[in-house]
Amino acid sequence: MSSATLNAAPGTCYKFTVNNAHEAAAVIRERLGEHARVLSVRQVEPSGLRGLWANPKLEVIASLDQPEPAPAASPARHLLATSDEAATPVAVASTPTVLRAAPRASRIELAPLLRRSGFSEAILARLESSPAWPSLQEMPLHRALVETGRYLRRVAGARRAVAPLTRAAFFGPAGTGRTTALCKWLATEVSRRARTGHVVTAEFDQPVSRGALPVLCEALGIPLAHFPASTRPATPGGFVYFDLPALSLRDPAANVALADFLSREQITERVLVLNAAYGHAALRAGYARGRELGATHVIFTHLDELAQWGGLWDYLIDGGLEPLFLSTGPALTGDGEDDVFDALTRRTLPIVADPEPAPDADDSTEDAA
Structure with missing residues (x-):
């Protein structure tokens, strides 16, 4: 961490107002370090007459996670550093605002998501009673969807080869x-x-x-x-x-x-x-x-x-x-x-x-x- 790094406790949330994505990534690295996690990004339009010529800003809320044992790419860099603009010296537009620490949002459950996609209760019951269901529940959502599709294709495709119609x-x-x-x-x-x-x-x-x-x-x-x-x-x-x-x-x-x-x-x-x-x-x-x-x-x-x-x-x-x-x-x-x-x-x-x-x-x- 640099000398400007905040003395932040893990789980505490901070709000930054910056000019662009590059600035957001740099500010988060400088103030919170490599173990910061971005919680939300929102575009803020200037108010009053300034809105006629001023550019919109980004309001970023981030928190500090516990350090990981193995080095990993910073989520802030991964999510925010996507602009093609050249990096500019960091100038924080507002003093970081300390927010009340809040628990992380609950994990999106697989079964309700499948139900909203039109899966019937009979198919959901088959999935939930299958040996693969416990492991599907533990996977990240994107992996669980992948493996659910593979499982259904195996079950549906387990048929004998049929001859051409005559x-x-x-x-x-x-x-x-x-x-x-x-x-x-x-x-x-x-x-x-x-x-x-x-x-x-x-x-x-x-x-x-x-x-x-x-x-x-x-x-x-x-x-x-x-x-x-x-x-x-x-x-x-x-x-x-x-x-x-x-x-x-x-x-x-x-x-x-x-x-x-x-x-x-x-x-x-x-x-x-x-x-x-x-x-x-x-x-x-x-x-x-x-x-x-x-x-x-x-x-x-x-x-x-x-x-x-x-x-x-x-x-x-x-x-x-x-x-x-x-x-x-x-x-x-x-x-x-x-x-x-x-x-x-x-x-x-x-x-x-x-x-x-x-x-x-x-x-x-x-x-x-």
Whole structure:
């Protein structure tokens, strides 16, 4: 410490008013030493007529921590010395004001943060009962989020590898965008995976609008037929996909024709399309009806209208259906996430985007997180 260093006791808070970040860092080092910790930084606008030409100042509150056994970079230098201005001789704008020592703010808890991100109580209960939870509670918040994302991806991704679809029916409740989801899947199959095949549409008791499906099939060179038609792939390694009418959520008897068609044609790959923006009750009901009809895969649509994606973890971890993709827009091609687990992790735990987590940071980094 220099001769101007204050005789400060650990835990005591001091307030400085300075001109810029460089000056703040220099003042804190000079007055409090290398073990100071910045608690807050606030910009103060000049009052009165001086505000017309005077520059704003910084009000910095810092405290003195106990010295660490190993030398470490000063948090004040790390947080404040970021300006591109040249260092100038220090001139403290006001005498440091001694504030009453206050206890440090409580640590941000992981569970409430996940709950605010849309995680359901069922997923939180699974996390809290897992062997990893005690260690997650002890980690700094940014590391806990990273490891939570990795844990969920391990649990959700622990499934057997599935073969590509060959004879799959696409169905779902009205308003889910099932035909648009089929169009997105067709575009991916043809343009990205270089597969070929044909599409069959079916109507049971009333006509169904096919939207842009005929136009897309013509553009992709995919034959589109109306049932009765061949329901087997025309070429080895090819596919045949079925665009079926909407299923009913309120009347299971209305789905008998759909169930009979799937059974009679021996279609074992059944893709349930659900609107993720629907309320929890409607989404649960659609999922249950799909399982009753033997669904094997699931597509969630309208993700662009959903503010919080955390509730989808329930369906990916405990649902039992294999996710194909997430639809994030109305376009017939694109607007989708093929890596479902990666997309969901990024949207619910955005800090886990870094493949390699940063080393444990000091307490100020945890507060910032």
